[in-house]
Amino acid sequence: MLPFNIGDKTFESRLFLGTGKFGSNVQMEEAILASGSELVTVALKRVDLETETDAILSHLKHPRINLLPNTSGARNAKEAVFAAQLAREALETNWLKLEIHPDPRYLLPDPIETLKATEELAKLGFIILPYIHADPVLCKRLEDAGTAAVMPLGSPIGSNKGLKTIDFLEIIIEQSKVPVIIDAGIGAPSDAAKAMELGADAVLVNTAIAVAGNPKMMAEAFKEAVIAGRKAYEAKLGQQYNQAVASSPLTAFLYE
Amino acid sequence: MTNFKHTFEQYNWNEIQSKIYATTAKQVEQALAKSKRNLDDFLAMISPAAQPYLEQMAQISHELTKKRFGKTIQMYAPLYLSNECQNICTYCGFSLDNKIKRKTLTDSEIKLEVEALKKTGFDHVLLVTGEANYTVNINYFLNAIDQIKKDFSIISVEVQPLSQEEYERLHEAGVYSVLVYQETYHQEVYKQYHTKGKKSNFDFRLDTPDRIGKAGIHKIGLGVLLGLEDWRTDSFFNALHLDYLQKTYWQTKYSVSFPRLRPAEGIIEPNFIMDDKDLTQLICAYRLWNEDLEISISTRENEKFRNNIIPIGTTSMSAGSKTNPGGYVVDPQSLEQFEISDERSSFEMASIIKQRGYEAVWKDWDRTFDFKF
Numbered sequence: 242m243l244p245f246n247i248g249d250k251t252f253e254s255r256l257f258l259g260t261g262k263f264g265s266n267v268q269m270e271e272a273i274l275a276s277g278s279e280l281v282t283v284a285l286k287r288v289d290l291e292t293e294t295d296a297i298l299s300h301l302k303h304p305r306i307n308l309l310p311n312t313s314g315a316r317n318a319k320e321a322v323f324a325a326q327l328a329r330e331a332l333e334t335n336w337l338k339l340e341i342h343p344d345p346r347y348l349l350p351d352p353i354e355t356l357k358a359t360e361e362l363a364k365l366g367f368i369i370l371p372y373i374h375a376d377p378v379l380c381k382r383l384e385d386a387g388t389a390a391v392m393p394l395g396s397p398i399g400s401n402k403g404l405k406t407i408d409f410l411e412i413i414i415e416q417s418k419v420p421v422i423i424d425a426g427i428g429a430p431s432d433a434a435k436a437m438e439l440g441a442d443a444v445l446v447n448t449a450i451a452v453a454g455n456p457k458m459m460a461e462a463f464k465e466a467v468i469a470g471r472k473a474y475e476a477k478l479g480q481q482y483n484q485a486v487a488s489s490p491l492t493a494f495l496y497e
Numbered sequence: 498m499t500n501f502k503h504t505f506e507q508y509n510w511n512e513i514q515s516k517i518y519a520t521t522a523k524q525v526e527q528a529l530a531k532s533k534r535n536l537d538d539f540l541a542m543i544s545p546a547a548q549p550y551l552e553q554m555a556q557i558s559h560e561l562t563k564k565r566f567g568k569t570i571q572m573y574a575p576l577y578l579s580n581e582c583q584n585i586c587t588y589c590g591f592s593l594d595n596k597i598k599r600k601t602l603t604d605s606e607i608k609l610e611v612e613a614l615k616k617t618g619f620d621h622v623l624l625v626t627g628e629a630n631y632t633v634n635i636n637y638f639l640n641a642i643d644q645i646k647k648d649f650s651i652i653s654v655e656v657q658p659l660s661q662e663e664y665e666r667l668h669e670a671g672v673y674s675v676l677v678y679q680e681t682y683h684q685e686v687y688k689q690y691h692t693k694g695k696k697s698n699f700d701f702r703l704d705t706p707d708r709i710g711k712a713g714i715h716k717i718g719l720g721v722l723l724g725l726e727d728w729r730t731d732s733f734f735n736a737l738h739l740d741y742l743q744k745t746y747w748q749t750k751y752s753v754s755f756p757r758l759r760p761a762e763g764i765i766e767p768n769f770i771m772d773d774k775d776l777t778q779l780i781c782a783y784r785l786w787n788e789d790l791e792i793s794i795s796t797r798e799n800e801k802f803r804n805n806i807i808p809i810g811t812t813s814m815s816a817g818s819k820t821n822p823g824g825y826v827v828d829p830q831s832l833e834q835f836e837i838s839d840e841r842s843s844f845e846m847a848s849i850i851k852q853r854g855y856e857a858v859w860k861d862w863d864r865t866f867d868f869k870f
Contacts, residue, residue: 448564452568
């Protein structure tokens with residue numbers, strides 16, 4: 242399985258994890274370790290930056306785990322840019338998961354504000370991974386603005402509905418010059434495997450692992466599914482045909 | 498400019514009540530079978546016909562809550578700043594005609610109360626007062642908020658209804674959410690319970706969440722005082738109100754609370770009794786109707802109920818609460834608004850939450866996002 246790069250980092254694991262929704266921080270830590278993930282996203286609003294011993298961060302101190310602070314809570318570009326700078330200062334990383342969702346119900350990303358924030362943050366030297374709709378044009382615009390990757394959603398966040406946006410994801414993967422990480426809605430290991438088979442560079446999973454009956458075991462299942470899907474992609478999947486291929490009735494005349 | 502009154506006037510209390518009580522088992526089953534449920538489904542789920550489906554509703558509520566909010570419970574604590582009140586509300590301990598010494602915390606008293614609360618782990622405080630507009634007004638609130646905002650990531654307020662401009666000032670000052678309960682949506686009954694004072698104006702109160710929404714406050718909390726009128730009909734109107742607000746102020750979060758009438762000094766007995774089964778049904782109905790709604794359970798409820806409601810739809814809980822100004826250290830004997838039922842401390846509650854497989858979350862906001870440009 243090929244490693245891949247985002248910005249200046251190389252990743253062996255193509256599974257990224259979220260840290261919210263777990264029943265305990267110990268459970269979260271166990272699941273992350275079992276997943277083999279090297280990049281985990283942390284909501285700035287959940288972290289107490291004033292204490293050395295923050296309950297979440299103290300469970301994420303492992304050499305192979307990189308932190309990806311996110312701006313969840315920001316409702317526009319200005320708030321996100323400000324939060325990003327604070328996160329960079331406090332967590333000593335210029336990596337950022339850019340999340341701008343003015344809608345607190347479905348947490349759907351605001352494409353206009355996200356593009357604006359990406360333009361600004363790129364100038365400030367951030368490695369930006371924006372959470373966005375599966376919008377191929379927006380992805381190209383973000384590339385032009387200097388994004389390090391794109392994170393289109395598979396379905397509404399936390400919905401566990403899988404790859405409802407599959408037709409657009411395929412276009413994004415086909416066109417993208419930056420890594421494509423499928424972010425939201427991945428509900429089962431089979432969804433993750435499917436995303437990898439399509440050629441996504443990585444997937445980010447949170448709810449499906451955090452609220453599973455056994456989060457650690459579910460993390461292992463996702464780890465294996467991501468590996469299987471990626472291997473299938475690299476091994477070149479056979480084409481699917483909807484009907485059996487007939488002996489060439491349309492071109493047979495050429496050989497008569 | 499739009500307001501809820503317009504929507505409210507299109508509904509009739511008696512018609513809604515009849516519809517609720519005429520709901521059939523088939524209608525309940527249809528509502529439960531859906532993946533997206535509307536207000537008609539909510540109406541069916543709070544009906545007596547839905548009672549036999551309570552376990553099924555609880556199971557769905559559990560799954561939906563887990564999916565949306567994870568296995569977490571947000572922790573908050575009330576801080577009563579004043580029990581002065583110029584309203585007469587026949588069910589409330591702070592009622593004007595209740596001849597007991599009144600107290601409003603001074604700066605130094607607030608400081609002592611905050612120090613005590615911080616020792617118990619809280620990072621989200623809910624400021625509560627009665628309604629005494631001459632002394633406990635916007636200037637008093639702004640002064641208090643300015644004093645305590647370094648100590649809490651989230652400040653919520655539950656005070657008298659204010660003007661839009663005053664809510665804007667609270668928002669500027671760093672208030673995250675505002676709670677205001679209509680008490681009852683039955684206009685005539687409302688008048689009987691709120692006989693005197695500014696609160697007797699039903700329409701002004703009904704319009705309050707609109708003013709909060711227009712002011713850009715992050716979260717609005719609604720509720721009815723369960724026990725004043727038929728809880729099913731009142732809850733339908735509360736849901737109608739939420740539905741209108743969510744569509745109008747779409748960037749705002751919403752929460753619902755379930756104050757059941759509790760004994761307090763000099764007050765009446767509830768007219769309508771709501772038992773634990775009813776309350777569980779109501780909580781489930783809210784969740785099944787609205788997956789994103791925050792559901793808050795206070796210490797009005799007893800230990801057994803609170804322990805068991807954690808996985809059924811709850812998203813936030815208070816603990817170790819005092820409902821009197823100065824209750825934590827300054828003046829433990831002052832007049833309380835109501836008696837609490839669950840006296841366990843914050844850390845005891847957090848460990849109960851943990852035993853249920855949930856994480857008690859103390860911090861879920863950062864002042865960074867309140868930065869003004």
